[in-house]
Amino acid sequence: MARPDPALWCSNVHVRFPDGSHPVRGVSLRVYPGQVFALIGESGAGKTLLCRALYGLQRFIPGMEVMGTIGGAAEKAMIFQDPGQFLNPGLSIEGHFKEFLKLSPRPSLTMEQLLRYVGLPENREFSRKKPRLLSGGQQQRVMIALSLALEPKVLFADEAVTALDGLTRKTVIELLRQLCQDFGLGIIFVTHDLHVADSLADWVGVMYAGRIVELQSAENLFTQPLHPYTKGLFRSHPGPEHRNSPLIELPGRMPPPDHEDGGCPFFDRCPERMAVCKQHLPEMKELSRGVSVSCHRVFQDRGY
Amino acid sequence: MLSEVHTPSPLLQIQGLSKVYETPHGGLQALDGVSIEVRKGQTYGLIGESGSGKTTMAKIVSGILAPSAGAVRVMGEEVPHSPRQLRRTRYFEKVQLVFQDTLGTLNPYRTIYQSLQEPLINLGSKDHKSRIHRVIDQVSFPRGKLVSRPGELSGGLRQRVAIARALIVQPCLLILDEPVASLDVSVQAKILNLLQELKKDLELTYFLISHDIDVVQYLSDFVGILYKGRVVEQGSVQRIFSSAQDPYSRLLLEVHSRRYAWAQEV
Numbered sequence: 337m338a339r340p341d342p343a344l345w346c347s348n349v350h351v352r353f354p355d356g357s358h359p360v361r362g363v364s365l366r367v368y369p370g371q372v373f374a375l376i377g378e379s380g381a382g383k384t385l386l387c388r389a390l391y392g393l394q395r396f397i398p399g400m401e402v403m404g405t406i407g408g409a410a411e412k413a414m415i416f417q418d419p420g421q422f423l424n425p426g427l428s429i430e431g432h433f434k435e436f437l438k439l440s441p442r443p444s445l446t447m448e449q450l451l452r453y454v455g456l457p458e459n460r461e462f463s464r465k466k467p468r469l470l471s472g473g474q475q476q477r478v479m480i481a482l483s484l485a486l487e488p489k490v491l492f493a494d495e496a497v498t499a500l501d502g503l504t505r506k507t508v509i510e511l512l513r514q515l516c517q518d519f520g521l522g523i524i525f526v527t528h529d530l531h532v533a534d535s536l537a538d539w540v541g542v543m544y545a546g547r548i549v550e551l552q553s554a555e556n557l558f559t560q561p562l563h564p565y566t567k568g569l570f571r572s573h574p575g576p577e578h579r580n581s582p583l584i585e586l587p588g589r590m591p592p593p594d595h596e597d598g599g600c601p602f603f604d605r606c607p608e609r610m611a612v613c614k615q616h617l618p619e620m621k622e623l624s625r626g627v628s629v630s631c632h633r634v635f636q637d638r639g640y
Numbered sequence: 641m642l643s644e645v646h647t648p649s650p651l652l653q654i655q656g657l658s659k660v661y662e663t664p665h666g667g668l669q670a671l672d673g674v675s676i677e678v679r680k681g682q683t684y685g686l687i688g689e690s691g692s693g694k695t696t697m698a699k700i701v702s703g704i705l706a707p708s709a710g711a712v713r714v715m716g717e718e719v720p721h722s723p724r725q726l727r728r729t730r731y732f733e734k735v736q737l738v739f740q741d742t743l744g745t746l747n748p749y750r751t752i753y754q755s756l757q758e759p760l761i762n763l764g765s766k767d768h769k770s771r772i773h774r775v776i777d778q779v780s781f782p783r784g785k786l787v788s789r790p791g792e793l794s795g796g797l798r799q800r801v802a803i804a805r806a807l808i809v810q811p812c813l814l815i816l817d818e819p820v821a822s823l824d825v826s827v828q829a830k831i832l833n834l835l836q837e838l839k840k841d842l843e844l845t846y847f848l849i850s851h852d853i854d855v856v857q858y859l860s861d862f863v864g865i866l867y868k869g870r871v872v873e874q875g876s877v878q879r880i881f882s883s884a885q886d887p888y889s890r891l892l893l894e895v896h897s898r899r900y901a902w903a904q905e906v
Contacts, residue, residue, distance in 0.1 A: 378824035472690075501689035501851060506895045528824060531854075534899050558900035570903055572829030574858035576881070582833045583858075586826035589794075 342366040342408055343522030344390065344490045349404035351385050351394075351546075359593035360386045361546035362404075364620070367490065367522040367539075372513065374525045374537035374554070376569075380590050381543040383526045387414075387492050390524065409489030409522075417495035419475040423467035429478055430463040436485040443485065450481040454511060473504035480511065484519070491515070494526045509536050530573055534558055539626075542566050545591050545601035548620065551628040562629045564608045600632065608633045649716055650677035651845050652684075652701070652813055657710035659696050659869075670696040672869040673710070678862070680812070683839065683846040685860030685877070687853060687892065693869040694849045698817045701847060702737045714813060733763070736806035740818035742798035746790040752801050753786040759809050771808060778841070779804045779834060796827035803834070807842070816848045820855055832858060853896045857881060865889040 344367040351360035359382040367373040375383045385400075391412055394400040416422050423432060433447040448458040454477040456462065467475055476496065483491060493512065497505045513536065515521050527533055533540055537554040542563060550563040561567045571584040588605040595601065599614040606613065610632055618630040621640055634640075659671040670693045678684040688694040699705035701712055706721035713719070714734055720726050739745045746755055756772045765771070776783060779800040790798055799819065806814055819835065820828040832855065838844060850856050856863060857877060864874035865886065873886040884890050 378826060502853070502892060502895050503689065530825065530902075531896070531898070534902070555900050558898075558902050561903055567903070569825050572826050573902075574829070574832060574854045575902065576857065578858060582836065583829040585829045585833060 340369055343369045343520075344406075344408035344412075344524065346390055346407070347405045349386065349389055349402065349406065351382070351389050352401045352403070354399045354401075355594070357593040359546050360389060361597070363543075363546075363548050365541055365548065365551070367408075367524050369489070369520040369522050370516050371538040372516055372523040372525055372536050373539045373541065374527060374533040375541050375543055375548075376527055376530065376533050377543035378528055378569075378590060380545075380593065382546040382593070383528075383543050384494055386543070387494055387524065387526050391492050411487060411489045412492065413483035413486045413488035413490075414492040414494065415476070415479045415483050415496045417498050419479040420467065420472070422479065423475060425466060425468055428464050428466055429470075430460075432467075432478070432482055433463070433485060436482045440486055444487065445485065447485075450484055453484070454478075454481040455507070456481070471504075473500055473508060476500060476508055477511070480508075480515070484515070489520075489522065491521050491523045492526075493523060495528070496525070497532055498527065498529065505532070506535070512536065530569065542569075545595065546593065547601070547630065548628075549602070549630050551620075553626055556627060562623075562627075562634050563602075563631050564606045564633065565602050568605070568607075600630075606633075610636070651680040651715055652676070652678040652847060653711075653713040653716075654701070655711050655713075657697075657700065657712065658708050659693070659700065659705070660708045669869055671700075671707070674866075674869070674871050675710075676864060676871065676874070678813075678845060678847060680845055681839075681843055682861045683848055683859050684862045684864065685848040685850065685856035686864045686866050686871075687850065687856050688866035689851055689892075691868075692866040694851075694866060695817065697866070698737060698815050698849050702735055702815055703731050704737075730763075732759070732811075733809050734811055735813045735815065736809060736811040737815045737817060738802050738806050738819050740821045742795070742802045743790060746798065746801060746805075748790055751787050751789055752781075752793075755790075755801065756786075756805055756808055759805065763809060775804045775808045776800075778807065778838065794827075795823050796830060799823065799827075799831050800834070803831075803838070807838070810842075811844075813845045813847060816846055816850075818850050818852070819848070821850070821852060828855075835859065853893065865892065 347364045349360060349363045352358050363386055377383055389402040390406055391414055394402045437443045451458040456474060456477050497508050500508060512523060516523055525536060540552060540554050540557045541548040542550040544565050550566050561570060568586040572586050574583060586605055591601050597617060599616060600618055603609050603613045612632050618632045620628050620630040622628045623638060654674060654676040657671055657674040660667040660669050700707050703719050703726050711718055720729050720731055757768050760768050760771060781800045781804060820831050839846060848859055860877050863877050863880040864871045867888045873884060873889045884893055
């Protein structure tokens with residue numbers, strides 16, 4: 337069976353700012369319909385700026401320059417970490433839907449259908465409420481319903497469940513997975529939380545210092561991580577396996593967004609570094625179908 | 641004092657604690673008959689989601705807020721409820737609070753040195769410099785950054801300052817309210833390891849309050865699960881994580897379980 341066209345793809349995307357900072361450095365990825373692609377990594381890795389570049393928000397961000405090729409569906413929507421800030425405090429839920437449905441050329445779903453779909457009450461009493469009367473989980477559901485009113489093919493979610501509690505988070509994650517299936521949406525999901533990526537993602541890209549350093553299916557990434565940075569993240573994450581031993585720390589810090597390109601950006605922190613890593617930046621290589629990594633050590637061990 | 645040697649009483653004893661907030665729509669029961677005991681040198685982790693009463697709990701135990709009913713005792717002495725009593729009994733020397741939001745709790749206009757000095761001035765203690773240097777060495781905060789202001793520091797360094805500020809009065813009990821939330825995994829690991837080392841070196845007792853189940857499991861000896869102001873279940877960390885009985889705790893722990901078996905030996 338032929339694979340469908342990606343809902344979103346990009347090739348060699350760079351983001352630069354006039355002050356010399358270069359927070360995204362040559363990212364290529366594909367997000368397929370019906371799948372969740374999680375971008376994970378720590379703060380400063382460039383996840384959010386990559387997302388904004390892929391969405392096309394650079395017009396609104398002073399000085400932001402995007403290079404590279406971005407393709408796929410034009411119908412995009414985005415949800416954020418803090419829907420309370422995004423929703424207009426003076427506008428009722430109904431008012432929000434009126435505005436969003438106006439943006440859609442031929443809206444095929446009504447407000448009631450959208451509210452029902454995301455599991456919110458569809459009565460007038462609810463839709464006349466102002467956002468501040470809703471809980472965090474309800475606000476995020478309203479955001480999701482509003483983004484669906486735009487009938488997107490790609491949904492960008494930037495830390496969309498970070499502010500939610502465990503139980504609420506789980507239900508929102510289930511809702512997002514359901515969306516993928518029902519609407520054939522491709523979701524690009526940014527998170528720093530390994531747990532969220534574990535429960536939500538089909539594919540995971542690990543970002544470090546502006547680049548994707550490892551890209552695998554979620555199952556492979558969590559069970560057989562390859563890049564020393566990914567392995568370091570797992571080792572430093574508390575879990576049942578660390579119960580009676582200290583966590584293994586990742587020394588040092590991520591290079592800043594204006595660092596000079598030279599060798600591997602993870603060189604200083606890498607427990608598996610080799611002489612070649614200091615001199616040459618490893619390229620991203622596909623080792624087997626759906627398994628890509630950029631690490632000289634992995635290349636050497638596997639004979640690439 | 642002798643009797644304490646024979647029957648070690650808990651360092652922190654919370655008995656039948658309740659708190660009702662008065663609101664225009666009537667009373668809001670934030671805590672409802674909570675009883676917890678923590679022995680010296682142990683870590684008690686209280687897991688709760690937002691609205692469960694976690695923060696109310698931290699505030700009452702630290703003496704910032706008076707309970708509606710029940711009592712909190714630290715080393716057998718009841719926690720005072722008024723600022724004047726708090727000062728007179730020098731309660732702050734025994735119990736200190738470490739918050740999640742370090743940017744919001746450290747004075748942005750003061751240098752780190754000034755922030756660390758303030759509690760020492762209040763206590764009327766001498767040799768500020770050597771005490772500050774000792775405590776920042778304990779938390780591995782670089783001496784060269786004592787002249788920085790909180791805004792110039794990374795989240796991990798600010799959290800070290802918050803811990804240092806709590807430790808400088810040499811307390812026996814630390815209340816850790818979401819101590820590593822909002823930190824990146826690699827920074828979080830450093831703070832968690834630091835907390836474990838400090839506990840051992842300084843014989844501290846921790847009362848940890850968090851929604852992060854991994855963190856609670858990692859740090860705690862005993863675990864309680866707080867739901868709508870009640871502790872629905874408590875026990876040793878091994879028991880809670882292997883065979884929780886209460887339906888809510890089971891749900892909470894199940895939701896947290898992993899879909900994939902994460903690589904153990906990596």
